[in-house]
Amino acid sequence: MTIFSLRAFIRLLPARHSLGDGGSPVLRPLSSVLCLLSSVFWLLATTGCLKHGTDVERGNREQVLHRGTGYEIGNLDPHLATNISEMDLISALFEGLVTEDPTDLHPVPGVAERWEVSSDQLTYTFFLRAGAHWSNGTPLTAEDFVASWRRILTPSLASANAGLLYVLQGAEAFAKGGAKDFAQVGVKAVDARTLQVTLAQPTPYFLSLLTHTAWLPVPLSVITVNGPAYERGNSWASAGHLVGNGAFTLQSWAPNQRIIAVKSPAYWDAAHVRLNAIHFHPIDSLDAEERAFRAGQLHVTYALPFAKGESYRRDAPQFLRADPYLNSYFLRLNVARPFLNEPRVRRALALGVDRDALAGKILRGGQLPAHAFTPPGTAGYTPAAQLPTDFAAARQLLVEAGYPGGRGLPAFELLYNNSENHRLIAEAVQEMWRRELGVQVRLVNQEFKAVLEQRRTGQYQILFSDWVGDYLDPSTFLDVWRTDSGNNHTGWSSPAYDSLLRSASLTTDAAAREAFFQKAEALLLEAAPLVPLYYNTHIFLLQPSVKGWHPTLLDHHPYKHVWLEE
Amino acid sequence: MLRFIARRLLETIPVLFVILTATFFMIRFVPGGPFTAEKAVTPEVMRNLERAYDLDKPLWQQYTRYLRNVLLHGDLGPSFKYPNRTVNEIIAGKLPVSLELGAEALVLALVLGLTLGVLAAVKNNTWIDYVCSSAAMTGICLPTFVLGPLLVLLFAIHLGWVNASGWDGPADRILPCLTLGCVYAAYIARLTRGGMLEVLSQDYIRTARAKGASEVRVIFKHALRGGLLPVVSFLGPAIAGILTGSFVIETIFQIPGLGREFVNSAFNRDYTLVLGTVILYATLIIGLNLLVDVVQVWLNPKLKFE
Numbered sequence: 001m002t003i004f005s006l007r008a009f010i011r012l013l014p015a016r017h018s019l020g021d022g023g024s025p026v027l028r029p030l031s032s033v034l035c036l037l038s039s040v041f042w043l044l045a046t047t048g049c050l051k052h053g054t055d056v057e058r059g060n061r062e063q064v065l066h067r068g069t070g071y072e073i074g075n076l077d078p079h080l081a082t083n084i085s086e087m088d089l090i091s092a093l094f095e096g097l098v099t100e101d102p103t104d105l106h107p108v109p110g111v112a113e114r115w116e117v118s119s120d121q122l123t124y125t126f127f128l129r130a131g132a133h134w135s136n137g138t139p140l141t142a143e144d145f146v147a148s149w150r151r152i153l154t155p156s157l158a159s160a161n162a163g164l165l166y167v168l169q170g171a172e173a174f175a176k177g178g179a180k181d182f183a184q185v186g187v188k189a190v191d192a193r194t195l196q197v198t199l200a201q202p203t204p205y206f207l208s209l210l211t212h213t214a215w216l217p218v219p220l221s222v223i224t225v226n227g228p229a230y231e232r233g234n235s236w237a238s239a240g241h242l243v244g245n246g247a248f249t250l251q252s253w254a255p256n257q258r259i260i261a262v263k264s265p266a267y268w269d270a271a272h273v274r275l276n277a278i279h280f281h282p283i284d285s286l287d288a289e290e291r292a293f294r295a296g297q298l299h300v301t302y303a304l305p306f307a308k309g310e311s312y313r314r315d316a317p318q319f320l321r322a323d324p325y326l327n328s329y330f331l332r333l334n335v336a337r338p339f340l341n342e343p344r345v346r347r348a349l350a351l352g353v354d355r356d357a358l359a360g361k362i363l364r365g366g367q368l369p370a371h372a373f374t375p376p377g378t379a380g381y382t383p384a385a386q387l388p389t390d391f392a393a394a395r396q397l398l399v400e401a402g403y404p405g406g407r408g409l410p411a412f413e414l415l416y417n418n419s420e421n422h423r424l425i426a427e428a429v430q431e432m433w434r435r436e437l438g439v440q441v442r443l444v445n446q447e448f449k450a451v452l453e454q455r456r457t458g459q460y461q462i463l464f465s466d467w468v469g470d471y472l473d474p475s476t477f478l479d480v481w482r483t484d485s486g487n488n489h490t491g492w493s494s495p496a497y498d499s500l501l502r503s504a505s506l507t508t509d510a511a512a513r514e515a516f517f518q519k520a521e522a523l524l525l526e527a528a529p530l531v532p533l534y535y536n537t538h539i540f541l542l543q544p545s546v547k548g549w550h551p552t553l554l555d556h557h558p559y560k561h562v563w564l565e566e
Numbered sequence: 567m568l569r570f571i572a573r574r575l576l577e578t579i580p581v582l583f584v585i586l587t588a589t590f591f592m593i594r595f596v597p598g599g600p601f602t603a604e605k606a607v608t609p610e611v612m613r614n615l616e617r618a619y620d621l622d623k624p625l626w627q628q629y630t631r632y633l634r635n636v637l638l639h640g641d642l643g644p645s646f647k648y649p650n651r652t653v654n655e656i657i658a659g660k661l662p663v664s665l666e667l668g669a670e671a672l673v674l675a676l677v678l679g680l681t682l683g684v685l686a687a688v689k690n691n692t693w694i695d696y697v698c699s700s701a702a703m704t705g706i707c708l709p710t711f712v713l714g715p716l717l718v719l720l721f722a723i724h725l726g727w728v729n730a731s732g733w734d735g736p737a738d739r740i741l742p743c744l745t746l747g748c749v750y751a752a753y754i755a756r757l758t759r760g761g762m763l764e765v766l767s768q769d770y771i772r773t774a775r776a777k778g779a780s781e782v783r784v785i786f787k788h789a790l791r792g793g794l795l796p797v798v799s800f801l802g803p804a805i806a807g808i809l810t811g812s813f814v815i816e817t818i819f820q821i822p823g824l825g826r827e828f829v830n831s832a833f834n835r836d837y838t839l840v841l842g843t844v845i846l847y848a849t850l851i852i853g854l855n856l857l858v859d860v861v862q863v864w865l866n867p868k869l870k871f872e
Contacts, residue, residue, distance in 0.1 A: 054726070072830075074647050074648045074649065075648065075649050075650065077649070077650070080649055082603065155610070155614050156614065156618070157614075158611055158614035158615040158617075158618050159611070160601075160603070160605075160607045160611055160615075162608075162611060163607075163608050163611070175610070176610050177610070231618065232618050232649050233644055233649060233650060234650065235650045237650060238650060254822065255648075255651070255656075255659060255660075255822060256660075256820070256821075256822030256826070257732065257733055257734070257820075257822045258732075258734075281732075281820075283731060283820050284817070284820075284826075284830075285817045285818070285820070287715070288730070288731050288817065288818055288819070288820050291715065291718050291719075291722065291723065291730040291731065292729070292730045292731045292732075292820075294723045294730070295718070295722040295723050295726070295729060295730035295731075296726070297729055297730060297731070297732065447833070448833070449596075449597065449598030449599075449602050449833070449835055450596075450597045450598055452598055452602045452603070452604070453597035453598040453599075453602055454597070456602070456606070486606035486607070486608055486609070487605060487606050489606075
């Protein structure tokens, strides 16, 4: 409605008799407000403040990718970042010795142009490429890697990911403060372009592990200028200070708004980088993110709200992606609790869940029913033992344990955190156990950190859980259940299981290693400190103009291989 | 009046102290801590983390240290969630955004609300009154988390005039201000209408009319001053709320304001950020309530500063 028609509309309003001439002066404010409002819109439209075309359309023309990151980015220091979105952004700004292939994430040369492995698989020699530079132009040397790994292992930095470097000889002792001399740690700069790494034990997945942000080089000379290098609270990882060695470099960082990374001319492979810039949008509300996608502000979203999946599948499948993901959902059973300390009861609970129904009828987003713990195809490994759904066998086990039809068992508490689909799954499992086994379950819903605290202190009976793999190897899943694992939380401990995993870590024979893992996982499923539920998919929205965005198991998409095309 | 203000300011000191102390200990007793995460860190890393932030010291030592830093240096400490930002920096960066959004929404709410309210009162029991009152009622009934996405659907997705979220250009201000402003406008309209109706039936208004004052003068000079009293007492806490940011609005439109931090810091167990935002919020509420009291005495000759 234009200003003029609004004015005409206002004039039509009748004046009240009793007020005589008072009518129109009172109406005047309303008329002016409406005029003001419409003038504002008109002004904004004519001065170009209102939108002309979308960010996505402009981005497609100018090779600028708009990416939703979900959570607010807290930190871009590769040694201190902990959440997936931070690590994703860091992967654009830094590059390790090896980097990931865009289609299946197998390790490909990064800063190291080639490497040699000793026959006992304990010594790796990396040969750094001559063209590797920091974004400020200084050459990147083997010494930079030594200094970086020293930094992340230093106790005062308190890096949450320091443990990933414990595969290095002597690293664990140094990080725990026992050894003070870093020369004892298995990394050495032979010369400026040769790095020699000695491992504590053969680690077949070492090259995959190297792609994790914990192993990235950081510029110590830049860090020390901004404050103490081995303590937290150093502000070097901010716009204007951050120096990286990746395909992109940090241009600006507006908290809770936007982080802009632009193509780095100093990058050794800059000729093959096709994106000119990436805008990271930390939109922490999935609904708001989905609306921003529809309004043409984003090329890629972090994730799609569960409730919207169905309508996208029906109406706009061209934007919907459901990629396989190294993410296993399961229930933890606290084996320290009465009744759950009985293996037959646990096994009965594990057999008494219809996983096909969970994945196919409730989630319906391409999730796979989990008949084991490790997702199939994790670096070529597929669990041999399969946990079936067998209500009759489950009932029989309950009879043997002395609880026929669930009689004599108390109502178990199933603890889960606030989340829409967690509740749906918990309710379905509750109903399956009630109907098929006669086992009663009470659902308890709590806030996320409160749930984690109860997990830590063992104050739960049954806990809704999930696990995301850190790197492409079955050990990232099976290590969870070791006795000394900080992530077990069930109280379950099996010397046989621990010893199988230890054997797997010591062997250099790939087939023998897989066999050890198979046996360990079979033992785990039999003892059932967990009830596998489903393997998750990563469901998100993607503009068709984004190319090179392959489905990968860790949801990594090396940005140097991504481009935009209408 | 100065004595009144001075006394009230003195009274705020123990209030703030109690709020700070209660918050400090309450947030510590909430299960989970700033470093509680999905993937557990090793015990030695946890020890290092706690040492880095002085969390390994006894609670009373942490408390006295915090108090000293706040009182002597105005230092609200480092944020746990954002390791290279301090709470002072976070508040300094985000409060202006909330203030801007709040001020714009407040102006909109006042202009719209007062206009509708006065109009409805003056044209009492006519269709104008019904339209204004229904609009106000609708505004009160429509929560921001419904109105916001509806506006986005219309203006950002279907018409494509503005962005669905963000805080970059002037156009990004329109939808959040409209959403936030409309709700407050609705309250203000209803309070104004009620206040005005009451005042318009009083003797001094009849006297003013009898003396031949024009209708405009009667309404804006004599009636509005008294009719605004309920609005003013509503505005005190409302302004504090509107200026320090709205969690819902900031989440719907992804505005980098303080309202989201106020809520999220509690979820993150970011102890120092929780305390910083609580102290700020408490100070604002106390200050604005004092302001309201002063304005009320000024508007209503029957009240005195005692």
